[in-house]
Amino acid sequence: MSSARLKHYGWGREGEGMTTDERQFVLGRYRARFATDTFDTMAVPRLEDLALRTPRVTPPASLAAFCTSERYDRLAHAHGKSYPDYVRAMLGDYDCAPDVVAYPRNEAEISAVMDWAGGVSASLTPFGGGSSVCGGVEPRVDGIRYKAAITLDLRNLSKVVEVDLTSRAALIEGGTYGPALENQLKPHGLSLRHFPQSFEYSTLGGWIATRSGGHFASLYTHIDDFVESLRVVTPRGVVETRRLPGSGAGPSPDRLFIGSEGTLGVISRAWMRLQPRPKFRSGASVRFPSFFDAARAVRAVAQAGLYPSNCRILDPQEAFNTGVADGSVAIMVLGFESGDHAPDARMARALECCADHRGTPEQADASDAHREGAAGIWRNAFIRMPYAREFLTPAGLINDTFETAITWDRFESFHDSVKAATERAILEATGVSGEVTCRFTHIYPDGPAPYFSFHALGRHGALLEQWQAIKNAAGDALIAAGGTITHHHAVGRDHRPWYDRQRPALFAAALRAAKRELDPQGMLNPGVLIDP
Ligand SMILES: Cc1cc2nc3c(=O)[nH]c(=O)nc-3n(C[C@H](O)[C@H](O)[C@H](O)COP(=O)(O)OP(=O)(O)OC[C@H]3O[C@@H](n4cnc5c(N)ncnc54)[C@H](O)[C@@H]3O)c2cc1C
Structure with a gap:
């Protein structure tokens, strides 16, 4: 991995991005979609031109060695990677930048920052x-309850501390980035096998705090299932759970913290269940006349207990946009893998399920088929696409995604109503027809996790309002049709209006009570997930 700094605007490290050809391919799709040769493109302000307020607090001498108020650090911790984050950054709006960024090296330093934040009435953002x-991750300050903002960047907690080969588990620090984590496990022949699309630039603690989903389609793909035990530093002290393969002793303490989004404490380390590195692979891509034919085949595969590692279906437009097909067919990218045995029999049975639903395989049984053909094109687009937003946003284009889950019995009407509501909202908000596409990211025997992408021709000066109007319509449609506001992207602040509606009221009260107990001053991540 390059040692360049992470970008303050955009994906990855400074100097990284799409090649000219890749940019032309992506922009070409938008030019064709909106029948235009050019886009009204804004310049993104340079780091040195951005205005920043004077820090409202200064760390005490005892914390100075690992805290900073340097310009780059504050700017690089002001925003996450959502569409509105990109718009605000493009407009030079860094009002929410933290006053201080702390880079603790151990739990004692995390606790010391919590004590200091409590003393100066600052919000604290893991x-x-x-x-x-x-x-x-955007810091929040209201000047009344929160007089300053401190961000706690956990990148120095980056070690695999211990590997238990017998139980096949490892103790890993919370700030470990994906590649560093896998590199440290590799000599042991093991893998966490958790690969979200953001793998390179996200961390174990972030994955656990957001209940992230890896790119595997079924079975072990959610980080939840890999957590064996946790250590969490809270303003009231450290919580450590027992290492157990399973337990029936009451509600799981791990589950209180998995998905707590930094509101209850800081996940400093975790024992994680590991898997052998895969040795056997089988891959194929399958064409279907329609998205719903493909969905029915997915249901058959999921209910046959085959557990593919990949079983993504792309609707015809999404397959076209990623260069996988010509727009007339839906595509399934199918894969099986194992560290122990050849998965050919499972692939053969899955292809039978596809044939029952009008699926025609393009290729099969090649061990590296996941890198070739439609599967390979899709895989490459999946890895490179995060770099697109940094040039699409300045071009006034609105491109975003939302993901959800629904049971099979409701899937088809759910899909149609959500897609139609989002398309209507794009037309109303921008005055121009846009595009809404769908794929599945994860599949279960009782339902899929549909992932929608939308594309709209926005207008500079109104991008945030236009995006919000589309997001509101999509969120309302998801909840009205019985889905969840998020399957793996988490709640944060952006999904609060819908999360508050789908979450049972008494559960909210219980969660608030837990928050009061663990974070009595409500310093951790105000506004995220739950109000104190
Ligand atoms: C291009 C792109 C692709 C993505 N693909 C996926 C995907 O495939 N699957 C998926 O699930 N998500 C995906 N995401 C969303 C995001 O990557 C995940 O939510 C990820 O888990 C966040 O990890 P992070 O380390 O970056 O956490 P951050 O973004 O830094 O933080 C996320 C939340 O967790 C809290 N937090 C972070 N670390 C800790 C800690 N140690 N203890 C307590 N709280 C903590 C923060 O306060 C915040 O509320 C994607 C995002 C992008 C930009």
Whole structure:
């Protein structure tokens, strides 16, 4: 991994981005979609031209060695990676930048920052890779309850501390980035096998705090299932849970913190269940005349207990946008893998399920098929696409995604109503027809996790309002049709209006009570997930 700094605006490190050809491919799709040769493009302000307020607090001498109010650090911790984050950054709006960024090296330093934050009435934002796409890492200050903002960047907690080969688990620090984590496990022949699209620039603690989903389609893909035990530093002290393969002793304490989005404490380290590195692979891509034919095949595969590692279906427009097909067919990218045995029999059975639903395989049984053909094109687009937003936003384009889950019995009407509501909102908000596409990211025997992308031709000066109007319509449609406001992107602040509606009221009261007990001053991540 390059040692360049992370960008303050955009994805990845300074100097990284799409090649000219990749940019032309992506922009070409938008030119064709909106029948225009040019876009009204804004310049993004340079780091040195951005205005920043004087820090409202100064760390005491005892914390000075690992705290900073340097310009780059404050700017690089002001925003996450959501669409509105990109717009605000493009407009030079860094009002929410923290006053101080702390880089603690151990739990004692985390606790010391918590004590100091409490003493100066500052909000405290735990920060992993900052890849939140729902307003999870933007500091919040109201001048009344929160007089300053401190961000706690956990990147120095980056070690695999211990590996237990017998139980196949490892103790890993919360600030460990994906590649560093896998590199440290590799010599042991093991893998956490958790690969969210943001893998390179997100951390174990962030994954656990947001209940992230890896790119595997079924079975072990949610970080939840890999957590064996946790250590969490809270303003009231450290909570450590027992290492156990399972337990029936009451509600799980791990589950209180998994998905707590930095509001209850800082996940400093975790024992994680590991897997052998895969040795056997089988991959194929399958064409279907329609998205719903493909969805029915997915249901058959999921209910046959086959557990593919990949089983993404792309609707015809999404397959076209990523260069996988010509727009006339839906595509399934199918893969199986194992560290122990050849998965060919499972692939053969899955292809039978596809054939039952009018699916035609393009290729099969090649061990590296996941890198070739439609599967390979899709994989490359998946890895490179995060770099697009940094040039699409200045071009006045609104491109965003939202993800959800729904049971199979409601899927088809759910899909149609959500897609139609979002398309209507794009037309109303921008005056121009846009595009809404769908794929599945994860599948379960009882339902899929549909992932929608939308594309709209926005107008500079109104991008935030236009995006919000589309987001509101999509969120309302998801909840009205019985889905969840998020399947794996988390709640943050952006999803609060819908999370508050889908969450049972008594559960909210219980969660608030837990928050009061663990974070009595309400310093941790105000506004995220729950109000104190
Ligand atoms: C291009 C892109 C692709 C993405 N793909 C996926 C995907 O495939 N699957 C998926 O699930 N998500 C995805 N995301 C969303 C995001 O990457 C995940 O939510 C990820 O888990 C966040 O990890 P992070 O380390 O960047 O956390 P951050 O963004 O830094 O923080 C996220 C939240 O967790 C809290 N937090 C962070 N670290 C800790 C800690 N140690 N203790 C307590 N709280 C903490 C923060 O306060 C914040 O509320 C994607 C985002 C982007 C930009």
